[in-house]
Amino acid sequence: MNRTMRALLGATALCAAGGIASAQENVTLTIATVNNGDMIRMQGLTQDFTAQHPNITLEWVTLEENVLRQRVTTDIATQGGQYDILTIGNYEVPIWAAQNWLVPLNDMPESFEPDDLLEPVADALSVDGTLYASPFYAESAMVMYRTDLAEAASVTIPDSPTWTDIRTAAEAMTDQANGVYGICLRGKAGWGENMAFLTAMANSYGARWFDMEWNPQFDSPEWTEAATDYVDMMTQFGPPGASNNGFNENLSLFQQGQCGIWIDATVAASFVTNPTDSTVADSVGFAQFPNKEGVDNHGNWLWTWSLAIPASSQNQDAAKEFIAWATSRGYSELVAQEQGWAAAPPGTRRSLYDSAEYQEAAPFAAMTLTAIESANTSQSSVQETPYSGGQFVAIPEFQGIGTAVGQQFSAALAGQGDVQQALNNAQQLTQREISRAGYPK
C-alpha cells in the first residue's frame, strides 16, 4: 500500500469517525419550567427519555410562574440563548411567535401526532395555522361543588347552570356558623388571579374589555352587572378575607370542606378528588362554567402550559425530540403505568379522553373536555372584539393593565369603595394605558 493510499484510507476513517461522533454528539438541554404537580412529575419520569437518548442530558430551571415569565421574557427578547425549551402559556405564544422568537413545530418526530391535539388548544398555540408550542397540559374553568351539601340544602346544580342557579345554590349551602361558605371565588389581585376569573365571568354576561375601536367597556351595563353580582355573592356567601384568596387559598378551603361551590380552573378537579389531600374527595360534583340567562357564553377560559423552543437555542433538534416525548400520547401512557391514569396531564389530547381507563379514573374527565371544547379564544365575548384570548386580552400590555384593574375589584371586595367606583377607576386607567400604547384608532 503506497503512502497516498494510506493517507486516503486514514482520511476516510477519520471522516467516518467524525460522522459517528456528530450523530452521538452530547447535548445538554436547559429547560425552563414552572413549579406545579404535573411538571414535577415529568421531571421524575425523564429517565425514560434519557434511556432512549443517552447523548442528551437535561438541566432543569424551575421557577415560580411570574418569576419564570420575567426571566424567559428577558432572555428571549435579548436572544440570550440560555434556554433550549421554555414553558410558556397561550398568552405568550401568539405574541412571541409574531416576533419570530419561537421555532415553528412543523417538522416534529412521528411520535408527536399533531392531529391528536384538541382543536381549541392547538388553535390557541398556533399562528396562521402553524403550531409554535406543544401543550403539556391544558385547562378551562368549571364549577366544582359539594354534592352532599347540595343534597342537604335540597338544591340542584344542573350540568350547564346559569348564574342565578349558582347564586341560589350558594345561598342555600351557606352555613357560616359551622364555617361553610356557599361560594369561593378568586379575589386576590392580579391579571392571572382575580382578573382571569372576572374576565371569564364578564364574558359569560356578554361583556368585553374593548370595543372594535379599542375603547374600554367597563362603563357598559354588562360589566356593571357582572361585577355587582360577583361582589354581592362573595360578600354574602363567600369566606372572610376573600380579597386575599387566589387559586391555592380556595383549593385549601374546598379541600377542608369550607366551600360549597368553587368555580376555577379545571385542573383543580384532580386535587379536590384526591383522597390523600382532600377531605371531601368522594362528594364533589362538576358542572360547566355558568352563563347569564340568554347569553350563549361559558366564559371561554382556556390556559395551557406548553413547551416551546426559542429561536436562540443551539439545540433545536434535540429540543424537538424532548418535546415530542413529553407531550406525546406515549407520555400519558407512561404516567398511567407509573402513577395511575388520574395523574395523566389533562386537556391536550383526544386519545386521553377516548381512553376508558382514564374516564373511569378521572370522574371530572367528561366535564373538563366539555369545558375545553367549548372555549373559543378567538371570539371570547358574544360582542365583537378586536383582540383574542379567553380570560385575558392577548396584548403585551395586558399584564400591567389587568393587574391594575384587578386591584380595583379586589379593593371593592375588601369593602374599600363600592363596585361603581371600581368600575370607574378601571375605565379611567385602562383608557389611559391603552391610549399610551397607541391602540385606539
Place this chain on the structure above:
Amino acid sequence: MARAASTRRKAATTLIAWTVGLLIFFPIFWTVLTSFKPEAQAIAMPPRLWNFDWTLENYTAVQERSNYFRHFWNSVIISVGSTLIGLIIAIPAAWSMAFVPGRGTRNILMWMLSTKMLPAVGVLVPIYLLARDTGLLDSRILLVGVLTMINLPIIVWMLYTYFREIPGEILEAARMDGATLRSEILYVLTPMAVPGIASTLLLNVILAWNEAFWTLNLTAARSAPLTAFIASYSSPEGLFYAKLSAASTMAIAPILILGWFSQKQLVRGLTFGAVK
C-alpha cells in the same frame, strides 16, 4: 421612689424590646413551623400552631428533587466573593475619603449612595446584553461582579464612617516613622478598624446572600444560588407551601447560624463610634 420609677422604665423597655424582637422573629418561626406540617395542613384555616401531624416529608421531598449543595456553594462563592472584592476596592477608597478628603468627596459619597435609588430593572437589559456578548450569562463570575458593584456604595459608606472615627494623628505618626501608604493602610489602619471591617463584611455577605433580583435574572441552571432554590418551590397553582417553607428554612439556616455566632462582632461593629 426614683428606684421604682427606674425599675418601671426598665420593665417597659424590656417589654417593648421583647415585643419588637418577637414580631421580627415571628415570620421565621412560622416558616420553620410550616416546614414540619403536611401540605394539606400548611395553610389550613384557622392556622394550626401545634395541633398538626409533625412530619419531615417536606425536607425529604426537597432533598430528592433539588441539588441543595450546588445552590449552597453558588451562594457561598457569590456572597463571599463579591464582599471580599468589594472590601479590597472599598478600603483604599474609604481611606482616601476619610483622611484625604477633597472638595468633591461629599458629592462623590452622595452620588454613590444615589446609585442605590436606581430601580434594578432599569438596567437589567443592558447588563444582560453585556453578559450575553461576553459569554458570562449563568456564570458565578458575572454575579460576583454585579453584586460587588451593587454593594460597593454600602461598603464604602460603612468603612468611611468607621475610618472617620480613627484619629488621623495615629496615621500621621506612622508616616513620621516611615510607613508607606500600603503599610499605613495594611498595618495601622486595618487592624484598628477590624470591628468595622468585620461588621461590614458580615452585613454585605448577608445582603449578597439574600439578593434575589440579579441572582434570579442572570442565572439559569449552573450558577443559580439559594434564592433560585427557594423560587423553585413557589407556585400559584398547587399547594407547595410546606415544601416552600422547608426550602426557605434550608436556605436561611446557614446565614442564621453565621449571624448567631457573629452577633457580638455585628453589634460591636454597627455601634462602633455611635457613642463617644
